[in-house]
Amino acid sequence: MAASMGRALRHAEEHLALAAAGSVICVTALLPLVAVIAGAPLSGLGPLASATPWLVLLRSCALAAAVTACALLLGVPLGLLLGRADIPGSSAALLLHALPMFVPPFLLALGWFYLPHPDALFTPAGAIVVEAIAFTPIVTALVALGVQAIDPSMEEAGRLSAPPWKVAFRIILPVTWPAAALGALLVFALSLSELGVPMFLRVRSYPAAVFARLGAIDFAPGEAAVLATPLVAVALLLLAVERRIGARRSFAVLGLRNEDRPALDLGRLRRLATLACWAAAAVSVLPIAGLARRAFEGDGFGNIGDWIGAGIWNSAIPAALAATLLTGVGLVLGRAFAHDRPGSTWLDGLVVLAFVTPAAVLGVGIIDVWNRPSTHALYRTIAILVIGFAARYAVIPARAIAVAVAQGSPHLEEAAAVQGAGFFARLWHVVIPLHRRALFGAWLLAFVFCLRDLETVILFYPPGKAPLTVRILTLEANGPPAVVAALSLIQCGMVGAAVIAGALALKGARR
Amino acid sequence: MIDLQAVSASMHGREVLRDISLTIGAEEVVAIVGPSGAGKSTLLRVVLGFIAPTHGTVRIGQTVVSVNGRLTVPAEERGLAMVFQDLALWPHMTAREHLQFAGAAGPRIEALLQRVGLRGKEDRRPAQLSGGERQRVALARALAGDPAALLLDEPLSNVDVALRRELIALLRELLSERKRPVLLVIHDLREATALANRVAVIEAGRLVQVGAIAELEARPASKFVEALLADTTGGNRTCSSSSHPHT
Numbered sequence: 001m002a003a004s005m006g007r008a009l010r011h012a013e014e015h016l017a018l019a020a021a022g023s024v025i026c027v028t029a030l031l032p033l034v035a036v037i038a039g040a041p042l043s044g045l046g047p048l049a050s051a052t053p054w055l056v057l058l059r060s061c062a063l064a065a066a067v068t069a070c071a072l073l074l075g076v077p078l079g080l081l082l083g084r085a086d087i088p089g090s091s092a093a094l095l096l097h098a099l100p101m102f103v104p105p106f107l108l109a110l111g112w113f114y115l116p117h118p119d120a121l122f123t124p125a126g127a128i129v130v131e132a133i134a135f136t137p138i139v140t141a142l143v144a145l146g147v148q149a150i151d152p153s154m155e156e157a158g159r160l161s162a163p164p165w166k167v168a169f170r171i172i173l174p175v176t177w178p179a180a181a182l183g184a185l186l187v188f189a190l191s192l193s194e195l196g197v198p199m200f201l202r203v204r205s206y207p208a209a210v211f212a213r214l215g216a217i218d219f220a221p222g223e224a225a226v227l228a229t230p231l232v233a234v235a236l237l238l239l240a241v242e243r244r245i246g247a248r249r250s251f252a253v254l255g256l257r258n259e260d261r262p263a264l265d266l267g268r269l270r271r272l273a274t275l276a277c278w279a280a281a282a283v284s285v286l287p288i289a290g291l292a293r294r295a296f297e298g299d300g301f302g303n304i305g306d307w308i309g310a311g312i313w314n315s316a317i318p319a320a321l322a323a324t325l326l327t328g329v330g331l332v333l334g335r336a337f338a339h340d341r342p343g344s345t346w347l348d349g350l351v352v353l354a355f356v357t358p359a360a361v362l363g364v365g366i367i368d369v370w371n372r373p374s375t376h377a378l379y380r381t382i383a384i385l386v387i388g389f390a391a392r393y394a395v396i397p398a399r400a401i402a403v404a405v406a407q408g409s410p411h412l413e414e415a416a417a418v419q420g421a422g423f424f425a426r427l428w429h430v431v432i433p434l435h436r437r438a439l440f441g442a443w444l445l446a447f448v449f450c451l452r453d454l455e456t457v458i459l460f461y462p463p464g465k466a467p468l469t470v471r472i473l474t475l476e477a478n479g480p481p482a483v484v485a486a487l488s489l490i491q492c493g494m495v496g497a498a499v500i501a502g503a504l505a506l507k508g509a510r511r
Numbered sequence: 512m513i514d515l516q517a518v519s520a521s522m523h524g525r526e527v528l529r530d531i532s533l534t535i536g537a538e539e540v541v542a543i544v545g546p547s548g549a550g551k552s553t554l555l556r557v558v559l560g561f562i563a564p565t566h567g568t569v570r571i572g573q574t575v576v577s578v579n580g581r582l583t584v585p586a587e588e589r590g591l592a593m594v595f596q597d598l599a600l601w602p603h604m605t606a607r608e609h610l611q612f613a614g615a616a617g618p619r620i621e622a623l624l625q626r627v628g629l630r631g632k633e634d635r636r637p638a639q640l641s642g643g644e645r646q647r648v649a650l651a652r653a654l655a656g657d658p659a660a661l662l663l664d665e666p667l668s669n670v671d672v673a674l675r676r677e678l679i680a681l682l683r684e685l686l687s688e689r690k691r692p693v694l695l696v697i698h699d700l701r702e703a704t705a706l707a708n709r710v711a712v713i714e715a716g717r718l719v720q721v722g723a724i725a726e727l728e729a730r731p732a733s734k735f736v737e738a739l740l741a742d743t744t745g746g747n748r749t750c751s752s753s754s755h756p757h758t
Contacts, residue, residue: 153599156561159586160593161613161656170612174603265585 013423014341021332022347024325028391029354032365037232039225039368047223048230053209057230060206063124063131063198064191070132071139071187076180078136078280079143080168086263086270087277094144096281098137099288102495104452104469105134106196107488110476111287113200114294114485127203131191133284138190139183146179147172164264181245189238189356192231195455196473206231207455210360214367214459221367228361235357242352288492291485298482304490307475307483311468312494318382318467319450322389326397327443333394334401334442335431339410348402351395362391363459371460380462388457389450396449397442404438405431437506444502451495468494512537513558513660513692518567520550520557527553528564529716535660538690541721542703545713546735551696552596554713555662558694559593560586571659592658596665598649600637606648607633614656627651627681643674647681654685660692667702679705700724700739712736 047053081087082094100108109130112121120126150172158167173180198205206227213224266273295301333351336344354362366388370379378384412434416426432439454469461470472487513535520528527550535541543551556562558569560582569577571591576584592613601609606629610620624633627647637645646666653661666682667675683706686693697703703710704724711721712735720732731737 151597151599153595153597154601156559156586157593157595157599157652158601158612159561160559160589160591161587163585163587171601175601 014336017332017423017427018336018341018343018347021329021336022343024329024390025333025347025350025354025394028387029362029394030350031369032362032391033232033354033357034365035368036225036228036361036365039222045226047213047226053206053227054230056204056209057206059124059204060192061234063128063203063205064188066128067131067135067191068184068188070128071136072180072184074132074280075136075139075183076143076173078277079140079176079180080147080172081266081273081277082140083144083147084168084172084264085266085273087274090277093277093281094140097277097284098141099496100134100284101137101141102448102452102499103134103288103492104196104454104472105131105194106200106454106473107291107491108134108287109197109200110472110484110488111290113290114481115286115290122201122203124203127197127201130197130201131194133287134197135187135190136280137284138186139180142179142183143176146176150175164266168264178245182242185238185242185245185356189235189358192234193358193360193455195359195458196469199473200476207358207360210364211459214364221364224360224364225368228358228364231358231361235353235361238356239349239353242356243349288489291488291492294485295482295489298480298485300480300482300484300486300489304483304486307479308468308487308490309466309471310464311466311471311487312490314382314385314461314465314471315451315467315469315491315494318385318389319447319453321382322386322393322450323397323443323447325386325390326394326446327401327439329390329394330397330399330401330442330446331427331431331439333398334403335405335427337398338402338405348395348398351398354391355393355395359392359453359455360459362388363456366391367460379460382462382465384460384462385457385465385467388460389446389453392453392456393446393449397446400442400445401435401438404435404442408434440502441506444498444506448495448498451498452491512570512572513694514568514570515554515558516568516570518554518557518564518569520553520562520564522553522562526565527716528557531567531713531716531718533711533718533721535692535694537692539709540686540693540695540707541709541711542695542697542707543711543713544697544700544703544739549713550716551713552664555593555664555694555696558662559591560584560589590656590659592653592656592661594649594653594661594663594666596668598637598645600645600648600652602637605634605636606640606651609648609652610655613652620655623651623655626685642670643677646670646674646678650681650685654689658691660694661686661689663693663695663697665696665698668698675702682706700742712739 078097082090082097087093112130121130154171154175155167158171162170193207194205195207195211197203198208210224210227210231213220213227333344333347337348366384370384370387372379378387413426413430416430421429452469453467454473457467458470458473461467466474468487468491472484472491475487476484515531515533518528518531519526531554533541543554545551553562557564557577560576563580563582564577565580567579568575571584571589574584576582576589601612604612606624607620610623615623620633621630624630627650629644629647629651632640632644637648640648650666667678670678679702686706695703695707697706700710709721709723710727712719712727712732714733714735720727720736727736728740731740
């Protein structure tokens with residue numbers, strides 16, 4: 001009896017693990033979304049009755065669309081050039097250009113403010129430029145990875161009858177378009193979600209309108225929930241687009257040949273292209289230079305101890321906990337998605353939806369679900385930050401691990417199964433050792449995204465537990481500018497240190 | 512004619528081809544055989560212009576296309592065509608668009624599609640075609656630009672026995688119709704003898720023997736050639752060099 005129960009349990013191991021991972025996603029992400037959708041009618045649709053919120057929503061969508069268009073216009077050629085062309089120092093240029101991706105965008109706005117700037121910085125056009133510089137690296141990086149993943153023989157087949165520029169436009173770019181489209185989708189979602197840049201630049205935005213209903217003066221959480229509902233519709237639309245352009249095609253790196261290939265020869269255009277790539281890299285790091293200048297000129301680091309509080313720990317600890325939780329969930333979910341297990345597509349859709357949903361919606365939902373007497377033990381501690389991060393960023397490790405698993409041979413795990421290894425034994429002895437670098441990379445990505453987060457946690461961080469990003473935004477209004485700049489540099493330094501330490505660890509693990 | 516004189520090539524600092532001299536006549540089909548990693552595919556890539564030889568000269572017709580570490584004529588201007596081992600079909604293009612990209616136009620496209628048995632499927636993309644049909648698209652694309660010479664890298668790998676027989680028949684017809692130099696990397700000596708006039712054996716980057724199959728049988732130059740011939744004989748070789756339409 002006990003033996004047969006043990007056998008049944010062993011057969012169900014994979015389903016149980018997927019159910020546990022699914023439960024984490026449902027509790028952290030689905031519950032808040034349902035709470036927003038279900039709760040809105042109960043509060044009445046009054047806040048949406050006038051034209052004003054709809055015009056602000058339209059304005060936010062137009063701003064996000066403009067940022068996306070700029071990111072595509074700049075990111076696609078940069079990705080192609082930095083990914084495949086013979087640009088001197090292309091790896092260094094890509095790294096510098098990608099830096100803003102790991103920094104909260106409002107710090108970049110702050111950096112531009114500390115540099116000589118036109119008055120137009122405090123207009124929608126200024127917000128578009130700042131966000132475009134912040135988010136273009138997403139498109140660049142995805143396109144660069146996409147072009148590097150193309151089977152070299154596809155290019156060679158084209159090169160036999162066409163010059164390099166024709167191969168680039170007729171073969172490489174069309175084959176890479178899912179990567180560019182996915183990048184565009186991410187940029188639109190992040191830009192629509194962005195709270196810090198519009199608030200700092202005094203540009204009206206829909207997430208800021210939702211946030212205002214949760215502030216101390218206009219506190220009206222019911223109204224915030226109602227205002228958040230149109231954003232759910234936008235998120236569902238984005239999910240539908242993602243399902244059409246991305247989903248399993250995100251695994252286009254399957255069949256990747258690691259064979260070296262000659263770089264695309266740019267001929268006479270090489271010098272101009274090099275200049276353009278390095279100019280893009282320089283522009284990307286310029287605002288960080290602006291922060292450094294302000295911090296050092298005003299002795300911002302002199303008395304930083306009085307201002308920083310526990311900001312670093314309030315950022316790093318919940319980010320590390322959330323990244324660890326999400327890597328565990330991502331291992332089960334990503335593996336299931338790569339192997340097309342029942343239910344995995346649904347869960348993948350849910351994590352994508354949570355990511356493309358503007359953070360204000362998740363924030364309002366999380367407050368609704370967890371701000372209750374029975375759950376105050378969680379709501380008033382850093383646990384709520386972990387829940388918020390888990391809700392928003394589950395997609396990052398899940399997709400990263402899915403890509404890694406999909407690239408490996410399924411036979412390796414099947415061979416262990418044939419030898420009698422159960423699901424957890426296979427996970428422990430085969431999947432984890434085989435993909436340990438990908439797992440660490442997934443953890444690092446999740447950690448960095450949690451570390452740079454502002455817009456999710458600003459709505460519900462517990463008293464005295466403000467992460468550094470929140471502390472900088474609140475100090476920006478009335479704190480000493482040099483100290484704010486110094487705190488911003490510490491934030492950049494934290495992310496930079498995590499990325500560099502992670503990169504070194506990954507390099508060491510390869511040896 | 513394709514002419515290689517004293518060609519050496521390196522990859523990742525390792526010499527992959529050493530002092531290769533080989534001439535493929537205007538209407539000749541030469542099959543390159545050799546163990547894995549011997550440098551067969553590298554040799555094709557040197558001829559195509561994707562790798563510059565560290566030493567030696569490559570000529571196509573009377574034109575020097577590569578010499579001592581330099582590509583004097585880029586790949587797209589060499590007038591060559593290639594059937595890649597993994598076919599390298601472009602997923603976003605239909606069969607017709609593949610041929611258009613390779614330089615064919617108008618009735619020539621229809622004629623080529625007809626010739627390889629793809630009429631009615633010209634507007635399908637690779638994902639909508641069977642394995643055999645994809646092989647035919649790759650073959651038609653290679654012939655679309657009326658190339659000066661044709662290179663084939665393991666064109667019969669990854670296909671089942673029935674399809675292999677069908678493709679050998681098609682290849683033989685096409686090669687006899689369009690007389691031009693053909694360089695063919697192939698795994699199986701039986702298939703090599705069915706298609707080629709001469710066989711060139713490469714081992715560890717060196718050309719160890721070139722000749723008709725009868726010459727190889729008469730004086731095998733190495734143990735590998737002996738083993739290759741033994742395998743072939745043991746495997747009931749049905750085609751001989753004389754079965755090729757050019758001879």
